[in-house]
Amino acid sequence: MPSNRRAFLAATTAAFTTTPAVSAAAAPHRDADPGPPLRPLPHPPALPHPHPHPHPTTAREALAALLAGNRRYAAGHPRHPHEGRTRRHVLAAEQHPFAVVVGCVDSRVPPELVFDQGLGDLLCIRTAGQVLDEAVLGSIQYGVEVLHIPLVLVLGHERCGAVAATLAYLRDGTPVPGHLRLLVDEIAPAAWRTRAMPGDWAEHTVRAHAAWVRDAIRADPAFSSATVAAARFDLDTGRVGLLP
Ligand SMILES: [Zn+2]
CATH class of the missing domain: 3.40.1050.10 (Carbonic anhydrase)
Structure with missing residues (x-):
């Protein structure tokens, strides 16, 4: 997969996995009505390195x-x-x-x-x-x-x-x-x-x-x-x- 596409997917995934974590932490009243069980969040993907390929200097x-x-x-x-x-x-x-x-x-x-x-x-x-x-x-x-x-x-x-x-x-x-x-x-x-x-x-x-x-x-x-x-x-x- 091209690195730029990989970077885009990584960034998109990070954005979507961050939002539920914040919501769950800020909503303790849900204990009274737990609703459907929360699934464990996946490990956040590594952020794309700004220079994924070594930059030639010589x-x-x-x-x-x-x-x-x-x-x-x-x-x-x-x-x-x-x-x-x-x-x-x-x-x-x-x-x-x-x-x-x-x-x-x-x-x-x-x-x-x-x-x-x-x-x-x-x-x-x-x-x-x-x-x-x-x-x-x-x-x-x-x-x-x-x-x-x-x-x-x-x-x-x-x-x-x-x-x-x-x-x-x-x-x-x-x-x-x-x-x-x-x-x-x-x-x-x-x-x-x-x-x-x-x-x-x-x-x-x-x-x-x-x-x-x-x-x-x-x-x-x-x-x-x-x-x-x-x-x-x-x-x-x-x-x-x-x-x-
Ligand atoms: Zn020519």
């Missing part, structure tokens, strides 16, 4: 938590943690996400689901093809410097539409209208570098581009306090694999 712990969550997701056994009302109330005053995820806007790759995390766990920044611009860099800096997040994970994925559009432009001259041009310009260097490699050009580009984004973030002194890694999400298996 980059190593953060990465381990992400990969463990992804294993649950890929296996079809997600916990959907940190989605309940209690969690929302705890987070209302402040947030302490443990990882920045720089990912693609692709609707099939939502980081909170892919990594089986919940409210307040991840600071997600998503652009098509996870390309960088000043808004993205400023958002990463907010996470690293202001929120002291120890890990930045760049997440590319299989069959990325932004990569496909880039390859179509480079290979066939397929027009790139309007604002899409920025995406192609950012992904094209990775595509050129992998053009001569045997095998799937799109797949090579996905990996090379994610690694390039990772290296660009690593090289920026604004993020020197964080560990920066890159990974690829497999649409077919649901698994996330770290890139070398």
Whole structure:
């Protein structure tokens, strides 16, 4: 059972078991007319812990938590943690996400689901093809410097539409209208570098581009306090694999 549902049931049960106890204690006159025998009250359930799952504080712990969550997701056994009302109330005053995820806007790759995390766990920044611009860099800096997040994970994925559009432009001259041009310009260097490699050009580009984004973030002194890694999400298996 998901922890938030468990917490809700525990809180609800506590509310219902408290009321009869107070009524019985405040009504001694019932001795004259005992009525139906009182049943013993069950032991009150433990109150939900505000942090039922250990909160990662280092980059190593953060990465381990992400990969463990992804294993649950890929296996079809997600916990959907940190989605309940209690969690929302705890987070209302402040947030302490443990990882920045720089990912693609692709609707099939939502980081909170892919990594089986919940409210307040991840600071997600998503652009098509996870390309960088000043808004993205400023958002990463907010996470690293202001929120002291120890890990930045760049997440590319299989069959990325932004990569496909880039390859179509480079290979066939397929027009790139309007604002899409920025995406192609950012992904094209990775595509050129992998053009001569045997095998799937799109797949090579996905990996090379994610690694390039990772290296660009690593090289920026604004993020020197964080560990920066890159990974690829497999649409077919649901698994996330770290890139070398
Ligand atoms: Zn994509």
